[in-house]
Amino acid sequence: MALTKRQKQVLDFIANFVDEHQYCPSYEEIARGLDLASLATVHKHISVLEAKNYLKRGFNQSRSIELSARYLQEQRRSKPPMREIPLLGRIAAGSPVESVEQREVLNFADFAGSGDTFALEVRGNSMIDDHICDGDMILLERVTEVRDGDIVVALIAGCETTLKRFYREPGDTIRLQPANSALKPILVPVRDIQIQGRLLAVLRKYK
Amino acid sequence: MALTKRQKQVLDFIANFVDEHQYCPSYEEIARGLDLASLATVHKHISVLEAKNYLKRGFNQSRSIELSARYLQEQRRSKPPMREIPLLGRIAAGSPVESVEQREVLNFADFAGSGDTFALEVRGNSMIDDHICDGDMILLERVTEVRDGDIVVALIAGCETTLKRFYREPGDTIRLQPANSALKPILVPVRDIQIQGRLLAVLRKYK
DNA sequence: TGATTTTCCCCTTTTATTCGCCCACAATAG
DNA sequence: CTATTGTGGGCGAATAAAAGGGGAAAATCA
Numbered sequence: 047m048a049l050t051k052r053q054k055q056v057l058d059f060i061a062n063f064v065d066e067h068q069y070c071p072s073y074e075e076i077a078r079g080l081d082l083a084s085l086a087t088v089h090k091h092i093s094v095l096e097a098k099n100y101l102k103r104g105f106n107q108s109r110s111i112e113l114s115a116r117y118l119q120e121q122r123r124s125k126p127p128m129r130e131i132p133l134l135g136r137i138a139a140g141s142p143v144e145s146v147e148q149r150e151v152l153n154f155a156d157f158a159g160s161g162d163t164f165a166l167e168v169r170g171n172s173m174i175d176d177h178i179c180d181g182d183m184i185l186l187e188r189v190t191e192v193r194d195g196d197i198v199v200a201l202i203a204g205c206e207t208t209l210k211r212f213y214r215e216p217g218d219t220i221r222l223q224p225a226n227s228a229l230k231p232i233l234v235p236v237r238d239i240q241i242q243g244r245l246l247a248v249l250r251k252y253k
Numbered sequence: 254m255a256l257t258k259r260q261k262q263v264l265d266f267i268a269n270f271v272d273e274h275q276y277c278p279s280y281e282e283i284a285r286g287l288d289l290a291s292l293a294t295v296h297k298h299i300s301v302l303e304a305k306n307y308l309k310r311g312f313n314q315s316r317s318i319e320l321s322a323r324y325l326q327e328q329r330r331s332k333p334p335m336r337e338i339p340l341l342g343r344i345a346a347g348s349p350v351e352s353v354e355q356r357e358v359l360n361f362a363d364f365a366g367s368g369d370t371f372a373l374e375v376r377g378n379s380m381i382d383d384h385i386c387d388g389d390m391i392l393l394e395r396v397t398e399v400r401d402g403d404i405v406v407a408l409i410a411g412c413e414t415t416l417k418r419f420y421r422e423p424g425d426t427i428r429l430q431p432a433n434s435a436l437k438p439i440l441v442p443v444r445d446i447q448i449q450g451r452l453l454a455v456l457r458k459y460k
Numbered sequence: 461t462g463a464t465t466t467t468c469c470c471c472t473t474t475t476a477t478t479c480g481c482c483c484a485c486a487a488t489a490g
Numbered sequence: 491c492t493a494t495t496g497t498g499g500g501c502g503a504a505t506a507a508a509a510g511g512g513g514a515a516a517a518t519c520a
Contacts, residue, residue, distance in 0.1 A: 082512090137374070158338055164340075177457075249456055250455040293503095296476070313477075313507055
């Protein structure tokens with residue numbers, strides 16, 4: 047059973063009152079808070095709210111209103127669908143935390159970009175010198191254009207996929223450069239390579 | 254039963270209204286919102302939407318429209334909160350993308366944890382050997398307990414803040430170990446140190 | 461006994477419903 | 491090819507009921 051506008055106002059008022067005072071309001075206090083002249087009106091509202099199961103009360107007991115779990119849940123649910131993390135400042139070794147100018151927040155959209163984004167889990171250490179480690183999650187954006195130096199996921203000759211830095215070389219050749227001194231660059235003709243995505247972000251989770 | 258264009262507009266308007274106000278609109282409010290001059294028109298739309306089972310209402314009751322579970326589900330599916338990124342598989346240098354078993358998704362909550370989380374931007378390279386770089390964002394959780402080897406943000410002697418690995422040493426001493434061979438560990442009495450947070454995640458954004 | 465809650469009867473405002481009529485467009489029967 | 495019919499969309503006005511509100515007295519706690 048849905049609430050009317052007024053009924054919701056009454057319910058919200060009671061919720062706020064309880065929140066502030068830690069005890070429930072009398073009809074008089076509700077009437078004053080909502081600018082009502084008659085307690086009968088308050089009583090009517092409370093009655094319909096009880097009928098609609100948004101609160102309970104003891105018969106003829108003063109200050110006995112209790113909000114139902116249902117309402118409290120709806121309140122909570124309407125709030126946190128998205129997660130934002132406050133960005134408090136910058137940290138440098140050996141100096142206090144520099145606070146950020148305004149109250150900034152981080153959210154996933156900051157990393158995911160706007161377009162067609164997907165994720166992969168990194169296996170191996172071929173990009174370790176770029177500080178992309180085994181087990182890291184990477185976010186990639188499907189792109190049509192790549193610039194030299196971009197880190198990309200490339201499909202080579204239709205069967206082998208790899209994460210490397212992308213460079214154009216003379217003679218329609220692409221150099222895929224690992225960031226690991228133990229590994230050698232891969233040179234492939236441009237027609238044998240297909241770019242599946244460009245690196246947007248690295249996400250690493252601890253424990 | 255499919256909806257016409259106009260019917261969908263009406264339904265979406267109601268859904269948005271409910272979302273914003275937490276109570277359902279009157280026919281008048283719907284009329285205003287959709288720029289209709291007659292309540293009869295609104296009534297007709299509501300009636301067909303009810304017949305097509307996209308919503309319910311109480312006869313002659315004001316503000317009693319309730320969207321059907323069916324519609325709400327469709328909404329949720331078609332409007333992903335943008336916070337979820339499909340995890341397509343794992344990538345290893347030199348082998349095809351291994352696909353992940355189920356259709357997995359990544360979202361921010363996976364990294365942020367559940368408790369009191371905050372973010373800082375890293376300055377400097379004192380943790381470079383742990384592949385935490387200048388400019389990276391780190392997510393931290395306020396904790397009361399720390400285990401040896403955890404990466405923490407520590408406040409030393411009330412004025413200096415730093416990101417280091419945490420180890421207990423004999424004699425009520427803490428060793429804060431940088432991950433940079435050029436830097437030496439810091440040894441401080443346990444009473445001079447205050448742990449501000451434990452590292453949950455590293456987030457790095459490219460361009 | 462005093463502070464509250466409940467009830468009864470009345471009023472006003474808001475809201476939903478119904479009825480008749482209009483237009484545009486598409487499909488279809490003649 | 492034109493006339494007819496059906497359907498979605500829309501307008502205004504009249505009507506009736508629900509929701510909102512009031513005063514005062516009765517009934518209950520505590």
